Amino acid sequence: MIGASLYIIACSTRNRVRRWVKRLGEPRYLVAALAGAAYFFFVLNTQLRVRSGAQQPLSRRASRSLxxxxxxxxxxxxxxxxxxxxxxxxxxxxxxxxGTLLDFTRAEVQFLFPAPVSxxxxxxxxxxxxxxxxxxxxxxxxxxxxxxxxxxxxxxxxxxxxxxxxxxxxxxxxxxxxxxxxxxxxxxxxxxxxxxxxxxxxxxxxxxxxxxxxxxxxxxxxxxxxxxxxxxxxxxxxxxxxxxxxxxxxxxxxxxxxxxxxxxxxxxxxxxxxxxxxxxxxxxxxxxxxxxxxxxRDRPPRRKAAYRARKVGWTLAPKGRAEPAFAWKAVLQTLRIVQVRILVRLGIFVGWMAMVASISSRGISASLAVFAMIVVAMSTLTGPLILRIDLRQDLQHLEVLKTWPVRAAELVRGEMLWPAALLSAIVWSMTGLALYLSTAVFSSTSLALRASAAAAVCLVAPALIAAQLAIHNAAALMFPAWVSLGGWRARGVDAVGQRLIVVGGTTLLVALAAAPGALLGGIIWFAFNRFIGPLVLVPAGAVCAAVIGVEVLLVTEALGPAYERLDVTAIERTE
Amino acid sequence: MALSVEHLRRTYGAFTAVDDLSFEVRAGEIVGLIGPNGAGKTTTLRSLAGILKPTSGLVRIDTHDLTGAPLEAKRRLAFMPDEPHLFEYLTVTEHLRLIGRLYGVPDIDRRSTALLGELELTGKETALPNELSRGMRQKVVIACGLVRDATTLLFDEPLTGLDPIGIRRMRTTIVARARDGAAILLSSHLLHLVEEVCTRVIIMDRGRKIADGTVAELASRADLAEAGSNLEQIFFRVTGHDTAGTAR
Incomplete structure (x- = not known):
């Protein structure tokens, strides 16, 4: 059996390498591989320079053992x-x-289980x-x-x-x-x-x-x-x-x-x-x-999460626009996957937070306020990247989606609706908590300024979240082979490069998308600050959010041709 | 004409899966699409359903161009694939409700109840796909296709995974839908099924249409006269095999 195992390992490794090399024939994979290789080269080069003493102070620190x-x-x-x-x-x-040791592949189940092997x-x-x-x-x-x-x-x-x-x-x-x-x-x-x-x-x-x-x-x-x-x-x-x-x-x-x-x-x-x-x-x-x-036997080719049929208290109305139907679908997906395991992890995290807050020299109120602000920032800036209950996950159902008589813009907006609402709700509740406890952190700042800033955050954050989701979903439509579907994750140098390009590109595009809104908001702040004081942050934030919102709408409307061009072969090649 | 295909071509890189395929399916007609593995049947059906974008050619559903007016065309189309593809977090009823909403189906609850009864899915309304057998999942996919009044129905191996009772019911359902005026294109390897329910047969091989007509018309074709009168014999002859299945 050891010989057979070695044969399987050798053949699958050789074939994987062959497939990877063949994939590099496509420009997008080649570009991604180059980006990934450049990243690894940069990191390794830095490490080697550090170790060879090119940067003495750092070298002494870095060459030490743990x-x-x-x-x-x-x-x-x-x-x-x-x-x-x-x-x-x-x-x-x-x-x-x-246990992953017992996580046999379909082929192993089919070939090895009936074989005369102990x-x-x-x-x-x-x-x-x-x-x-x-x-x-x-x-x-x-x-x-x-x-x-x-x-x-x-x-x-x-x-x-x-x-x-x-x-x-x-x-x-x-x-x-x-x-x-x-x-x-x-x-x-x-x-x-x-x-x-x-x-x-x-x-x-x-x-x-x-x-x-x-x-x-x-x-x-x-x-x-x-x-x-x-x-x-x-x-x-x-x-x-x-x-x-x-x-x-x-x-x-x-x-x-x-x-x-x-x-x-x-x-x-x-x-x-x-x-x-x-x-x-x-x-x-x-x-x-x-x-x-x-x-x-029952599992689809890619590993998928287990769901439980819970009632969620929202029955889809038989008539109406398509977007809420997608949001409804995503809500069911979210609420039905919630497992005890996740709740326990959440409990451990909250417990840890409580412990940190209780021993912190700042005191519980200040620690919680800081924590709330961190959650606001994380939810706004990294939430859309992490929360993938949108087209990035639904691309695996493209075969079904493509048969539906739904416009691409409606589809993308519908797919974005629930993650945007969920992240916005987190931002709003945490901003409220931070404002409530803000005296402990910003004792010298007036309540009017704190409240205005909080209101501006509540206005701008959902727009930024929507903008990022629009970019991620647009990328999923335009570069479907770069999207990691469901539990599946691409591996290899090109996959690292792809992620770097996606993250870098998204950051750049969000900055570009936010710039006109920020500029207009800045003009409003500059013009009215002397008249209405800190309250100016609210209209400035509203204008900024409105401009970004319009951009998001335009982006979703512009995605029609990309959706029509997209077909399942682009997805299947990533498997 | 409910379904019209003109010079359809679909390639995967250098490989041509479907080449210059043209045919029509009229309302009330059941057309069987048969061919050996790799003949291009599934690629054809997926191209007609809007899942794959044709490399070239024209597909019209009730005169609506699938590429030019995809929403109008898709509204009139139902595709039942061989592999049941369901949302693992939606129950049977929720799948039908979602379809009802997206296709604007009136009275979706009444229709769903009736259809679930017809497909023997009563009692499984609140089940998730992972609680259903493969055959039942296949029935849910079929229910999603039949719950709306599509004028064109595309079936890809519709009997896969069904039990004998399900197979008989499905045959009856397909015939009944055609009688109600739907145009049906049915791909299957079960030649006896095709011969029994289809009014016309299209045989494909290596991406091309190599025969088109009723079984009687094909049997009377000069080059097939020696083959025999049943579809299986005709199929082997047309695809270049003898009756034992050996390539000639």
């Missing part, structure tokens, strides 16, 4: 990393997947196949990370590979163990439960002393916090409980080869233990692979 770069890490870095690994190990029992050999095959991705990530990270000498980077890459491989194996082990939890035999269930009990036990034995150490007395600084974590993890039961997790991470914090080589065997032992655990659980493989095969 531990030297951040002295506090030498003290408690491994312990903190071990704690993080433990938290992930425990958390992954709560939110398990099948379950264990199938797992070995997946482990071998995953090595390309597992090696690539740490290598790129080690090259691009802005600090560390060359040997330190090699050590970092090796450790990251061990960490990632262990994590992937462990997640698959969880999937197999969970499958065994449903077994009718009590002994099998007990055995499957054992690792969970061990992880929870480790968590409990560490959480209590750690909580006492951290919350007992106020923390002076990061070094103090790290020292306390190191102290807790170095003695008694927490030391034993944390050992496998610290062992995995500790090579990352080795200052030289000697300590690295001393810590490496322990990390490899943990990795081997994870592999052995997966092999021991291979009895459950039949159950889980049946599930995988079923999923593969």
């Amino acid at each position: 531990a030297e770069q951040f002295p506090a890490f030498a003290l408690g870095g491994a312990a903190v990393a071990g704690l993080a690994v433990l938290a992930v190990a425990a958390g992954s029992w709560l939110f398990p997947g099948t 379950r264990r050999q199938l797992i070995v095959h997946r482990m071998m196949r995953s090595q390309v991705g597992l090696l690539f990530g740490p290598l790129v990270f080690a090259v691009l990370v802005p600090f560390g000498s060359n040997p330190a980077r090699i050590r970092m890459a090796i450790t990251l590979w061990i960490l990632l491989f262990s994590a992937r194996t462990y997640f698959s082990g969880i999937a197999l163990a969970r499958a065994r939890l449903a077994s009718r035999e009590a002994r099998k269930r007990q055995l499957a439960r054992l690792p969970l009990m061990l992880v929870l036990g480790a968590l409990a034995s560490v959480a209590w002393p750690l909580g006492r150490a951290l919350l007992g007395e106020p923390i002076v600084d990061a070094n103090d916090a790290l020292a306390r974590v190191a102290a807790v993890s170095a003695q008694g039961l927490p030391r034993i409980a944390l050992w496998p997790f610290v062992a995995l991470a500790s090579p990352l914090f080795a200052a030289d080869w000697a300590p690295f080589l001393r810590s490496l065997p322990q990390a490899l032992m943990v990795l081997l233990a994870a592999v052995a655990w997966v092999f021991l659980n291979d009895q459950a493989f039949d159950d889980i692979t049946r599930e995988i095969a079923d999923e593969q």
Whole structure:
């Protein structure tokens, strides 16, 4: 089977490279590849110059290892990393997947499952196949990370590979163990439960002393916090409980080869233990692979999110314009994909924010106000790039969209409507919160100025959001092969170049689109500021927003020919 | 003429998938589009549905040019693809409601209920596509096409994934729609189905039309006289195979 696996890996790698080279024959991919290569060259060149001492002050700082770069890490870095690994190990029992090792492709299900190959050999095959991705990530990270000498980077890459491989194996082990939890035999269930009990036990034995150490007395600084974590993890039961997790991470914090080589065997032992655990659980493989095969059968070619049929309290009216129908569709998509996992992540984030706010020297009000302003800025400037519930996702349904009797302008406006409304709602609520708490941050600024600025933000931000969404959707129509569809993401140098071009182009176009509005708004501010004071920001903002709004309408109206020219082959080629 | 195709040509780079294809489908007619794999049937149907832009040629739906007046043409057209393509976050009823809104279908709820009953989807109204079997998803796609009064219906392998009862019902539905005045173009590899329901047959091979007529007309053609009188025999003869399927 190892020979067959190597054959599959070699053939698929060769074919992927061939396809990539062939793709470069198209000018847009070639341009993107050149842009991506230029980016990597620039980054690497900078790194090499730094390391060769061309910039002495930076070189001294950058060539140091992680531990030297951040002295506090030498003290408690491994312990903190071990704690993080433990938290992930425990958390992954709560939110398990099948584990990417068990994420067989359709072809593997079709060809290898019926083949006379043992379950264990199938797992070995997946482990071998995953090595390309597992090696690539740490290598790129080690090259691009802005600090560390060359040997330190090699050590970092090796450790990251061990960490990632262990994590992937462990997640698959969880999937197999969970499958065994449903077994009718009590002994099998007990055995499957054992690792969970061990992880929870480790968590409990560490959480209590750690909580006492951290919350007992106020923390002076990061070094103090790290020292306390190191102290807790170095003695008694927490030391034993944390050992496998610290062992995995500790090579990352080795200052030289000697300590690295001393810590490496322990990390490899943990990795081997994870592999052995997966092999021991291979009895459950039949159950889980049946599930995988079923999923593969029903799953469309690209991985898609799971939805649940929730009622959303909005029934589409049988008559009316097309735009609200698209918005309705997007609302259903958003509300039906919301999962407990996302809510928990949100809860953790809010909890973290609350914790930061409570220990901040500014006080809770000021911290929350700053946080609200950051959210406003992020939602306005990066929200449209991240929130892709528009044509960028719906291009995968182009085959259906193209048969509908809907004008391109209506389609694009309809696709933009919901993300624009959602981001605007976030901006408005956060601006309101920031205004409410603004006294804590801008105590010397008058309420009139703060309120006027907030109102102007509420007017201009939706226009800027709409402008960016219009640009992203226009780009999706004009350069469909550059759009990452759904969960699918293009990889490779040309993909990096494409993203750079898209982000750079969008930034430039937004700046150009905002310029006339900003100019008119500026004229209004200049003309009326002396008469109505800070209140002038409101009409200035309104005029600016109106100008951008008109531009957005014109852009959507101009997209008709691009939509008519577009056909599904442009999308399919990206698969 | 409900559907008129003139000199349709579609290329993918250097490869010509459909070459100089011309035909018409009148109201009430069911025309079968058959051919070996790679003959260009699906490319033809997708070009007629507005999914692929023809490289050249003219497509008219009820006299409306698909390229010049796409909205008017598409309003009169329903395309049922072989691969059920649904929005994974919309239920069965919501799909029909969305179609009703976009096509301006009056009384969409009543029509939907009746159609879901006809296609044996009653009880699945609130199901998402991932809760449906492939056959049921295919039925939803067909329901989306039939819920409006399209004058031209394009079916690409409409029976794929359907059970025997579904197949029989679908045959009845197709014939009933033609009787009501729709022009139907049906692509299928099931030659017995084509022979049974179609009033005329177009055979394609390597992107070109190589035969067009009723089964009786094709059987009486001089060069096909030896082939036999059923569609399967004619098909093999026209595409250059013997009856065992071996290329001659």
